[in-house]
Amino acid sequence: MAQADARALANGAEPAPTDRAGRLQTADGVPLKTALRRAERRRKIAAFLLVAPLLFFILTFFVFPIAQMMWRSVDNPQVVRALPQTLEALQDWDGSDVPGEPVFAALHADMMADLERPRVAQAIGPLGIRLNYELSAARSAISRTARQVPNFEAPYRDAFMDSHRLWGDPALWRIIKREGRPLTSAYYVAALDREFDDQGNIVRRDENRRIYVQLFIRTILMSVAITFLTFMLGFPISYYLSILPMRYANLLMICVLLPFWTSLLVRTSAWIVLLQQQGVINTMLVQIGLISDDGRLSMIYNMTGTIIAMTHILLPFMVLPLYSVMRNIPPSYVRAAKSLGATPWTAFRRIYFPQTLPGIGAGGVLVFIISIGYYITPALVGGQSGRMISNEIARHMQQSLNWGLAAALGTMLLIGVLVLYWVYNRLVGADSLKLG
Amino acid sequence: MINKAENRRSTGGKLVSSGNRNGFVVFDRVQKSYDGETLVVKDLNLSIAKGEFLTMLGPSGSGKTTCLMMLAGFETATNGEILLDGRPINRIPPHKRGIGMVFQNYALFPHMSVGENLAFPLEVRGMGKSQREAQVKRALDMVQMGDFANRRPAQLSGGQQQRIALARALVFEPEVVLMDEPLGALDKQLREHMQFEITRLAHSLGITTVYVTHDQIEALTMSDNVAVFNDGVIQQLAPPEELYERPANSFVAQFIGENNKLEGTVETIDGERCTVRLDDGTVVDAQPVNVTSAGERTRVSIRPERVESNPQRLPEDAHLVDAEVLEFIYMGDTFRFRLRVAGQDDFVMKYRNAQDQLRLTVGDKIRIGWLPEDCRALDI
Numbered sequence: 050m051a052q053a054d055a056r057a058l059a060n061g062a063e064p065a066p067t068d069r070a071g072r073l074q075t076a077d078g079v080p081l082k083t084a085l086r087r088a089e090r091r092r093k094i095a096a097f098l099l100v101a102p103l104l105f106f107i108l109t110f111f112v113f114p115i116a117q118m119m120w121r122s123v124d125n126p127q128v129v130r131a132l133p134q135t136l137e138a139l140q141d142w143d144g145s146d147v148p149g150e151p152v153f154a155a156l157h158a159d160m161m162a163d164l165e166r167p168r169v170a171q172a173i174g175p176l177g178i179r180l181n182y183e184l185s186a187a188r189s190a191i192s193r194t195a196r197q198v199p200n201f202e203a204p205y206r207d208a209f210m211d212s213h214r215l216w217g218d219p220a221l222w223r224i225i226k227r228e229g230r231p232l233t234s235a236y237y238v239a240a241l242d243r244e245f246d247d248q249g250n251i252v253r254r255d256e257n258r259r260i261y262v263q264l265f266i267r268t269i270l271m272s273v274a275i276t277f278l279t280f281m282l283g284f285p286i287s288y289y290l291s292i293l294p295m296r297y298a299n300l301l302m303i304c305v306l307l308p309f310w311t312s313l314l315v316r317t318s319a320w321i322v323l324l325q326q327q328g329v330i331n332t333m334l335v336q337i338g339l340i341s342d343d344g345r346l347s348m349i350y351n352m353t354g355t356i357i358a359m360t361h362i363l364l365p366f367m368v369l370p371l372y373s374v375m376r377n378i379p380p381s382y383v384r385a386a387k388s389l390g391a392t393p394w395t396a397f398r399r400i401y402f403p404q405t406l407p408g409i410g411a412g413g414v415l416v417f418i419i420s421i422g423y424y425i426t427p428a429l430v431g432g433q434s435g436r437m438i439s440n441e442i443a444r445h446m447q448q449s450l451n452w453g454l455a456a457a458l459g460t461m462l463l464i465g466v467l468v469l470y471w472v473y474n475r476l477v478g479a480d481s482l483k484l485g
Numbered sequence: 486m487i488n489k490a491e492n493r494r495s496t497g498g499k500l501v502s503s504g505n506r507n508g509f510v511v512f513d514r515v516q517k518s519y520d521g522e523t524l525v526v527k528d529l530n531l532s533i534a535k536g537e538f539l540t541m542l543g544p545s546g547s548g549k550t551t552c553l554m555m556l557a558g559f560e561t562a563t564n565g566e567i568l569l570d571g572r573p574i575n576r577i578p579p580h581k582r583g584i585g586m587v588f589q590n591y592a593l594f595p596h597m598s599v600g601e602n603l604a605f606p607l608e609v610r611g612m613g614k615s616q617r618e619a620q621v622k623r624a625l626d627m628v629q630m631g632d633f634a635n636r637r638p639a640q641l642s643g644g645q646q647q648r649i650a651l652a653r654a655l656v657f658e659p660e661v662v663l664m665d666e667p668l669g670a671l672d673k674q675l676r677e678h679m680q681f682e683i684t685r686l687a688h689s690l691g692i693t694t695v696y697v698t699h700d701q702i703e704a705l706t707m708s709d710n711v712a713v714f715n716d717g718v719i720q721q722l723a724p725p726e727e728l729y730e731r732p733a734n735s736f737v738a739q740f741i742g743e744n745n746k747l748e749g750t751v752e753t754i755d756g757e758r759c760t761v762r763l764d765d766g767t768v769v770d771a772q773p774v775n776v777t778s779a780g781e782r783t784r785v786s787i788r789p790e791r792v793e794s795n796p797q798r799l800p801e802d803a804h805l806v807d808a809e810v811l812e813f814i815y816m817g818d819t820f821r822f823r824l825r826v827a828g829q830d831d832f833v834m835k836y837r838n839a840q841d842q843l844r845l846t847v848g849d850k851i852r853i854g855w856l857p858e859d860c861r862a863l864d865i
């Protein structure tokens with residue numbers, strides 16, 4: 050026994066084995082670094098396998114679609130594909146007047162060439178749609194002409210101008226030349242309520258055609274309002290929940306979480322019953338004489354409706370992080386502050402409130418980011434004035450089918466959120482977020 | 486410095502009588518119930534002199550924290566009055582009481598640096614910046630933490646946090662400081678060091694201190710007076726020495742230090758002396774404490790280190806008891822024997838480890854005895 054101990058001691062005193070270069074080795078003579086790497090590798094593979102399914106899912110259904118959306122906002126293949134010869138002929142055109150015969154001949158050749166292609170590969174149809182985004186009569190001009198083109202004879206310039214007056218408009222030609230490149234900024238220009246003037250400069254649109262910038266601003270303001278309202282409603286209730294015994298806290302928490310559990314449509318119809326002009330609230334107000342019968346408030350199908358509904362829906366996203374942060378603030382801090390001479394208000398302001406900031410930050414960021422991209426509630430109860438930018442994006446995707454513009458708006462929204470997050474991170478620090 | 490002798494005189498040995506309103510901090514017939522059904526604190530009367538270091542000691546749930554919280558103002562007394570410097574404070578909110586407090590988890594504000602933590606009580610009192618800084622520095626130096634003003638509490642060790650908490654409770658120069666198990670989270674060595682620091686500071690600043698602990702060694706080494714709590718009642722309020730040497734009842738005897746207890750009936754009683762016939766017929770000497778007449782049932786209590794196995798050291802007329810050595814434990818500085826005495830197997834005797842000490846081995850049959858004043862006949 051004593052002997053064995055002595056040997057072990059002697060062993061321990063020997064210097065660790067090294068190879069010729071002086072690197073440490075394990076007892077088997079493998080360099081220590083290699084051995085470590087080997088041991089680590091299995092752990093890394095296991096870790097990767099655990100993450101892989103989600104990673105794959107996110108790549109396929111999140112990163113890839115978003116990249117594709119961003120690509121779509123600048124992708125511009127239609128003109129290049131449909132009118133290669135025309136574009137070439139337009140190279141020397143100065144853009145001041147209707148181009149000459151060679152350009153129209155090239156246009157004729159392009160359109161004839163397109164007719165040769167199989168139906169699915171034809172490029173004239175998409176060209177019409179594309180040009181129509183810029184000039185509203187372009188689609189009908191192109192489709193009408195395309196039908197007559199096989200019968201055209203030289204000189205083509207007159208033939209085209211006969212078939213549709215738009216061919217005699219230099220504006221159309223300017224658009225064709227401008228959009229005759231594989232990438233375009235036109236969608237972003239439109240998304241920022243701007244357009245190209247006759248000289249090709251970017252200028253603001255007429256006042257009555259500006260939509261998106263104002264809508265962005267309104268979306269942000271509404272999101273701020275909703276975030277603020279959820280904070281004002283959520284902070285006291287979270288505080289109260291956090292000081293209640295667990296039993297009661299859980300019960301009350303259910304009331305807060307109720308929005309998660311009821312169908313959006315059920316709730317929406319309830320709101321309509323409640324908030325509409327002939328609805329419960331208005332009727333009550335009229336009956337107690339606060340408002341007159343013709344002065345009924347409109348609280349739904351407008352901004353008020355959207356804000357009320359979204360505040361309700363998003364309240365849990367504020368309450369949950371706040372509650373979890375507050376639960377973990379021991380009451381002894383406020384007590385300590387009071388014992389040190391702070392009034393209850395000072396103790397709250399200087400000691401309690403700062404410790405809830407991670408929760409406020411998390412809740413605020415969550416609510417704000419969710420509401421800035423919210424779609425369904427504004428669509429259901431928002432009416433005209435309660436619309437948000439997402440509704441416009443959806444309209445372009447589903448009705449006007451201007452996917453490029455939808456993608457540009459979506460990308461701007463995405464970048465806006467990222468910028469806001471970056472600002473938040475600079476001001477507060479994202480690592481201070483407490484999400485659960 | 487406070488006058489220890491005076492304190493000892495004023496509180497000696499018995500349950501404090503009610504109506505003593507002369508102390509600096511006074512609990513007068515205080516009762517507390519949380520649920521309206523049970524009293525957590527029952528008729529508490531306690532008077533603490535200015536500059537006194539009083540420790541509340543007691544088992545878990547005996548109401549110590551509750552008393553502290555009532556004094557600090559975080560709980561209201563259900564009945565009775567608490568006075569501070571002669572003024573009733575029941576209606577004064579906590580922040581106006583000017584009582585410093587050290588919490589068990591320290592409660593240092595995590596979002597403030599150490600310096601800001603210490604400046605906080607001065608700031609809320611509206612003290613100017615330069616004066617504030619000077620005072621914070623003085624307080625930090627006092628606990629030997631002068632270099633740590635810019636650290637966050639999370640960057641300090643447990644012992645360092647403890648000192649900061651102490652400095653923060655003292656920095657605004659309160660006249661009363663409350664500490665609720667402030668050393669609970671520290672290891673033994675640090676505890677002992679901090680016990681010394683705390684008493685040194687409290688005495689040198691002349692602060693009245695109310696200290697709560699589970700740890701009887703802590704209570705004995707630090708305090709001028711110890712109040713032993715059980716079940717919402719103060720069982721004994723006495724200086725440490727008296728508490729250990731002369732426990733007032735069975736609970737205190739059991740709770741403070743180690744005690745052998747033997748049950749029997751009082752046989753004769755004569756002033757400061759009595760004899761007790763144990764249940765197996767053995768007769769022992771004792772000092773009557775809670776017994777007044779022959780024939781009463783009693784529980785005698787004797788400290789292991791006061792048991793004597795060398796009859797020559799005892800007076801002639803002392804009663805001796807037969808004992809058998811059941812177990813011997815070597816503890817370094819002491820020897821510890823487990824004996825069978827009067828049919829009980831858990832009687833403990835302790836020896837100092839010294840050259841001339843009697844050597845005993847398991848199975849030895851010996852006779853033991855004690856001085857009558859070392860053995861106390863208590864309630865049952």
Ligand SMILES: Nc1ncnc2c1ncn2[C@@H]1O[C@H](COP(=O)(O)OP(=O)(O)OP(=O)(O)O)[C@@H](O)[C@H]1O
Binds near residue numbers: 549
């Ligand atoms: N807020 C409260 N509500 C209801 N009962 C309480 C409350 N605080 C304490 N109690 C009860 O009061 C009794 C005394 O509690 P207290 O905290 O004063 O004990 P303590 O002596 O400090 O114990 P410990 O040594 O474990 O800290 C316990 O039975 C406890 O359950």
Ligand SMILES: [Mg+2]
Binds near residue numbers: 549
């Ligand atoms: Mg306690």
